[in-house]
Amino acid sequence: MSLTTAQILDLAPDASSRKAGQDQAKPQKWAGLGRAGTVIWGEIKGSGASPYRTVADLAGPASKCTCPSRKFPCKHGLGLMLVDAASPLAEGEPPDWAAAWMKGRESRAAAAETRAKEPAKPVDERAQAKRRQAREDRVAAALDELDLWLRDLMRRGLAAARSEPYAFWDRMAGRLVDGQAPGLARRVRALPGLIAAAPQPGAPRPEAALGLGLGRLALLLRAARRLDALSPEQAAGVRAALGYPVTAEEMAARPDHADTWAVLAHAVEEEDRLTARSVWLVGRANGALAQVIDYGTAGSPLPPAPAGQDFSGSLAFQPGDPPLRAVFREGRAGPAAGAALPGAGSVAAARDAFADALSRAPWLERWPVRLGSVRLGRLAAAGTAAFAAGDASGSLALRAEPRLPSLLAVAAGRPVDLFGLYDGYGLQPLALVTEGRLYAMPAQGTQPVLLQVA
Numbered sequence: 001m002s003l004t005t006a007q008i009l010d011l012a013p014d015a016s017s018r019k020a021g022q023d024q025a026k027p028q029k030w031a032g033l034g035r036a037g038t039v040i041w042g043e044i045k046g047s048g049a050s051p052y053r054t055v056a057d058l059a060g061p062a063s064k065c066t067c068p069s070r071k072f073p074c075k076h077g078l079g080l081m082l083v084d085a086a087s088p089l090a091e092g093e094p095p096d097w098a099a100a101w102m103k104g105r106e107s108r109a110a111a112a113e114t115r116a117k118e119p120a121k122p123v124d125e126r127a128q129a130k131r132r133q134a135r136e137d138r139v140a141a142a143l144d145e146l147d148l149w150l151r152d153l154m155r156r157g158l159a160a161a162r163s164e165p166y167a168f169w170d171r172m173a174g175r176l177v178d179g180q181a182p183g184l185a186r187r188v189r190a191l192p193g194l195i196a197a198a199p200q201p202g203a204p205r206p207e208a209a210l211g212l213g214l215g216r217l218a219l220l221l222r223a224a225r226r227l228d229a230l231s232p233e234q235a236a237g238v239r240a241a242l243g244y245p246v247t248a249e250e251m252a253a254r255p256d257h258a259d260t261w262a263v264l265a266h267a268v269e270e271e272d273r274l275t276a277r278s279v280w281l282v283g284r285a286n287g288a289l290a291q292v293i294d295y296g297t298a299g300s301p302l303p304p305a306p307a308g309q310d311f312s313g314s315l316a317f318q319p320g321d322p323p324l325r326a327v328f329r330e331g332r333a334g335p336a337a338g339a340a341l342p343g344a345g346s347v348a349a350a351r352d353a354f355a356d357a358l359s360r361a362p363w364l365e366r367w368p369v370r371l372g373s374v375r376l377g378r379l380a381a382a383g384t385a386a387f388a389a390g391d392a393s394g395s396l397a398l399r400a401e402p403r404l405p406s407l408l409a410v411a412a413g414r415p416v417d418l419f420g421l422y423d424g425y426g427l428q429p430l431a432l433v434t435e436g437r438l439y440a441m442p443a444q445g446t447q448p449v450l451l452q453v454a
Contacts, residue, residue, distance in 0.1 A: 003058055006451035007306035008081045010266055010443055011061060013071045017078065024079025025086070033083065034092035040084050041098040044076055054080045055098045057105065059332055061306065064101055135180050139242065142179025143224055146172070146188075150218055158210060166192050183243035187217055201379075201386035202397040202426020220363040236319030237361055246318050256314035256329055259283035260337060261290065263305045264419050265430035266443035277443070279305055280368065280419070280430060281315070281326075287343035289368050290315050290326040305333040307431070307440040308453025322357050324368070339438035339454045341417040341431075344372030348393035354422050366423040371396070373415040376408050389418050389427060399426040403441055406450045407432060410439055 012018035024044065027033070031051065033042040038059040043051040046067055054076045056063035063077035073081075083089070094102065149172050153161055169192045176185035194209040204212060220241055227235045240246070261281040269276045279292040292305075292315070305311045305328075313331010317323040350369035357367045371389055379386040379397060387404060388395040398404060407429055410416075417433040431440045438454040 003081060003085055003306060004308060004453060005082060005085050006453040007308050008078060008085055010307055011073055012078055017071050017075055020075035021078025021082060024075050025082035027083050030083060033089050035089040036094050039102055040080060040089050041094060042080050052076055053097050055101050056081055138179045139181050142176050142181045143221060145175055146184060147221055158207060162195050181242050183241050200400045202399040204425050216363040233319055233321040237321050240320055241363060251316055254316040256316060258314045259285050261311040263307050263309050263311060265307050265440045267430060268443045281311060282342050284342050291324050292326055292328060308336055308438050309333045310336045321360050336454045339433055339436050341370055341419055341433045344370040344417045346393040347371060347391050347396055366421040369422045371418040374418055375415055376411045397426040399428045410450055
């Protein structure tokens with residue numbers, strides 16, 4: 001198998017690595033190129049006396065290089081994969097260093113499988129219960145403090161809240177972090193950004209955004225105090241929104257959802273000091289949407305399965321209502337069966353899907369929606385700067401962003417299928433399907449282009 005150029009570039013940890021990788025994608029720079037199945041290798045001259053040895057498994061995708069770079073994949077790994085994407089490398093016998101890497105990967109996979117089959121170590125249930133109760137007490141105290149803070153804020157009014165410095169919000173967020181409620185802390189830290197944002201098409205006015213943010217906080221706070229009255233899945237969703245982690249034991253008990261999952265798009269967001277890297281998938285048979293999130297530092301790789309490929313295997317959904325967050329189980333990425341957006345429907349159906357999700361978790365900030373056979377154009381009633389995706393059942397405003405002109409150019413007035421995140425005001429597009437091709441928003445970098453990934 002080979003990856004497309006767009007899929008390889010989407011693996012780059014940052015924009016500079018993407019550019020540097022393209023600079024290395026010249027066959028004349030490489031020596032000893034070859035492949036064995038999905039594994040490719042080659043040597044390239046670097047700054048040292050000896051050439052760098054680079055090897056990559058396109059099925060992972062995974063790579064290793066002897067260069068000193070701390071980025072993954074490094075520019076040489078990207079360059080090697082780009083060389084293969086331009087013209088598949090010839091099959092051959094791997095050199096010793098490439099064969100050793102392949103054997104090491106096989107050994108680690110076998111060891112992981114063996115560990116998974118080993119009986120679990122005995123758990124000190126008393127100590128575990130003590131730790132659990134200590135956290136519950138800290139979270140309860142944090143909820144009490146947040147409740148008092150919100151009441152005081154509303155007593156003074158939103159006009160007074162808009163004049164508060166960033167330190168005012170950051171202090172409350174810090175107390176929530178100390179109270180082990182990081183999900184609430186993230187929402188509080190986002191509030192001053194809502195106030196400072198300029199009015200944009202497809203987004204609420206700053207004062208409305210602040211009111212919504214505070215309202216969602218209050219709803220989540222009330223739900224957290226009524227966990228015993230909720231269903232197990234609803235309660236799990238509330239706890240996840242507060243910031244409780246899902247334990248390995250809980251995930252082990254979750255059922256597998258086997259399907260051929262179309263990988264629609266990647267997205268990268270900064271959350272506190274971590275980078276949240278998402279993979280958005282949809283089941284070709286069951287039509288279910290899934291978001292797989294991996295947390296790492298800046299420059300760490302995206303989770304496996306490049307946009308435009310299919311992941312054939314199983315996902316396990318984390319507890320929550322409605323279900324969305326998932327983890328990869330057994331399976332592997334491979335060429336896509338076709339560029340399609342399973343489950344795409346009308347604008348009215350997308351609004352209904354968002355309303356249903358909101359009725360089950362009213363503190364949701366946005367929800368993935370799929371639109372089928374919509375046209376992109378200017379909103380006549382909303383001024384010259386606003387664009388929308390619409391059909392006979394209605395329209396959704398598109399969020400203003402640098403890649404919007406590229407999105408409109410690729411659509412070219414034709415009916416398209418569109419995937420994105422909707423917040424009740426505007427749609428943030430992540431992927432578009434037109435004329436049998438899938439285009440995705442680049443996960444990283446600010447270049448105003450779309451990537452054709454399938």
